[in-house]
Amino acid sequence: MKIRFLIAFLIIATLIGCLSAPSIPTPEPYGQRYIKRGAELVKGLAACGYCHGDSAQPDSPLSGGRSFEDKYGEVLAANITPSQTGVGDWTAEELSRAIRFSIGRDEEPLSIEAHEGYRWMSDQDVYSIIAYLRTVKPVDHEVERRSLSIVDRYTVGLLESHLTVAGYVPSLDSRNVREYGKYLVNNLARCATCHNSPESLLEEEQFLDGGKEIKLSSGENRVAPNITGSKTFGIGSWTQSEIVSYLKTGQAPGNKISDQRFCPTHFYKNAFGQDLFAIAKYLKSVESADAAADADE
Ligand code: HEC
Ligand code: HEC
Structure with a gap:
């Protein structure tokens, strides 16, 4: 009995220890x-x-x-x-x-x-x-x-x-364009919070595969599209400058204009040009899980 108490105590103490802010x-x-x-x-x-x-x-x-x-x-x-x-x-x-x-x-x-x-x-x-x-x-x-x-x-x-704590996080070399673009997409702009596919009981979120419904507090909603480099499902047929131009204006090739209240390109247009270019380069290299599933069939 005593041992059980001791173990419970140790577990709780460890949890509290882990929770204390880094x-x-x-x-x-x-x-x-x-x-x-x-x-x-x-x-x-x-x-x-x-x-x-x-x-x-x-x-x-x-x-x-x-x-x-x-x-x-x-x-x-x-x-x-x-x-x-x-x-x-x-x-x-x-x-x-x-x-x-x-x-x-x-x-x-x-x-x-x-x-x-x-x-x-x-x-x-x-x-x-x-x-x-x-x-x-x-x-x-x-x-x-x-x-x-x-x-x-x-x-x-x-x-x-809260358990993994980054200590010192070095800057990425912006000359390594693809890796730098990946960093911007994942750790600054966090495009995935909207553009990942929705999680379901059967499937985890798929990276940038689209399909999530984004809701405004007014109740209006839009579905975030697939923005992987897949030519069939994503934006693989866009050129890098078309992607950069989208991020600056919200205007997609073919004159389709995205609603800025959903995809905040009115913010992205204030980004450093080279950063947008790095994002475009990275997105073109992201594979779509939809495409992989198609290839398996
Ligand atoms: C997706 C929405 C969203 C974005 C984007 C966002 N935040 Fe927040 N932030 C929040 C919310 C919501 C809270 C309050 C969370 C809570 O009370 O639990 C918060 C809390 C904070 C706090 C803590 C303040 C306090 O009084 O506790 C700071 C500091 C902060 N954000 C800074 C930033 C900075 C800097 C950025 C941009 C790099 C940013 N946030 C981007 C939603 C966001
Ligand atoms: C707050 C949610 C949100 C964030 C964050 C976001 N997007 Fe979007 N994005 C959307 C939605 C929703 C649409 C569809 C808008 C519409 O239909 O008007 C969209 C549309 C797009 C399109 C147009 C695709 C097409 O096929 O027409 C591209 C490209 C895009 N986003 C790229 C990005 C990139 C790159 C980032 C990160 C730098 C990003 N988005 C961040 C929600 C978001």
């Missing part, structure tokens, strides 16, 4: 180079304002309050301007922990899905984002926070999602 020393970033890159990411590929903006526009104040759905239900985006009601007195370390690990200031887990993929954002890019956030106009706007019960928090995914 602490990774983060220097306070400053300097024009960081601020410029940060602006390009926040208003561009990382599209922070798509959720945190007062409206979903690149120049809208990041004062939060708009509502999103994750697996626990409704959650409101936080005020991330440097005000009293925002993140004015957060340290760089606290900010980087919230962005990459979805851990809040009081070590409580935040919505994991909101920042999924950021975990492996390079230190350089996180520092840049923090440096830029320090320079935006502070807005006083109290956002009501969600509180989850202990049971909700420590079930389904939340626990495991």
Whole structure:
């Protein structure tokens, strides 16, 4: 009997140990180079304002309050301007922990899905984002926070999602265009959050294979298409410059225009041109699971 208690105690202690928030020393970033890159990411590929903006526009104040759905239900985006009601007195370390690990200031887990993929954002890019956030106009706007019960928090995914902790994440060499494009797609723009195929009882999500319904809070919805390099199912027949041009304008070959409220190309157009080119190169190399299934038949 005693041994059982001991084992239970050890398991609980280990779990609590794993949950305590990782602490990774983060220097306070400053300097024009960081601020410029940060602006390009926040208003561009990382599209922070798509959720945190007062409206979903690149120049809208990041004062939060708009509502999103994750697996626990409704959650409101936080005020991330440097005000009293925002993140004015957060340290760089606290900010980087919230962005990459979805851990809040009081070590409580935040919505994991909101920042999924950021975990492996390079230190350089996180520092840049923090440096830029320090320079935006502070807005006083109290956002009501969600509180989850202990049971909700420590079930389904939340626990495991906090276990892997990236220490130092080096920047990728942007001359390795395909790998750099992969990094941008997965760890900054996170195109997969919308463009993966939907998960079902029988099948896991397939990478960029499309088919998920994206809903706005107004209730309107669109299906995100397959954007793999498959000529049959994806955008394999588009040239790289057609993909870049899509990301800048929302206009697909054949004059079809995507709705920016669903695919935030009004943000992507603020990205560095070379970054968009790297994304295009990478997308062309992604194989479609649909195509693989076809080949098997
Ligand atoms: C898909 C929507 C979405 C995107 C994109 C997004 N966030 Fe968030 N973020 C949220 C939500 C929702 C919360 C609040 C989560 C909660 O309360 O559990 C949050 C919380 C935060 C927090 C914690 C603030 C606090 O007071 O707890 C910070 C800091 C933050 N986000 C920064 C960023 C930055 C910087 C970016 C861009 C690199 C970004 N977020 C992109 C939805 C998003
Ligand atoms: C918030 C969800 C969301 C995100 C994030 C997102 N997309 Fe989209 N995307 C959509 C939806 C929905 C559509 C369809 C829009 C429509 O029908 O008006 C779309 C359309 C597209 C199309 C047009 C494809 C076609 O066949 O017409 C391309 C290309 C595309 N997205 C690429 C990307 C890339 C690359 C990224 C990441 C850099 C990205 N998207 C991020 C939701 C998203």
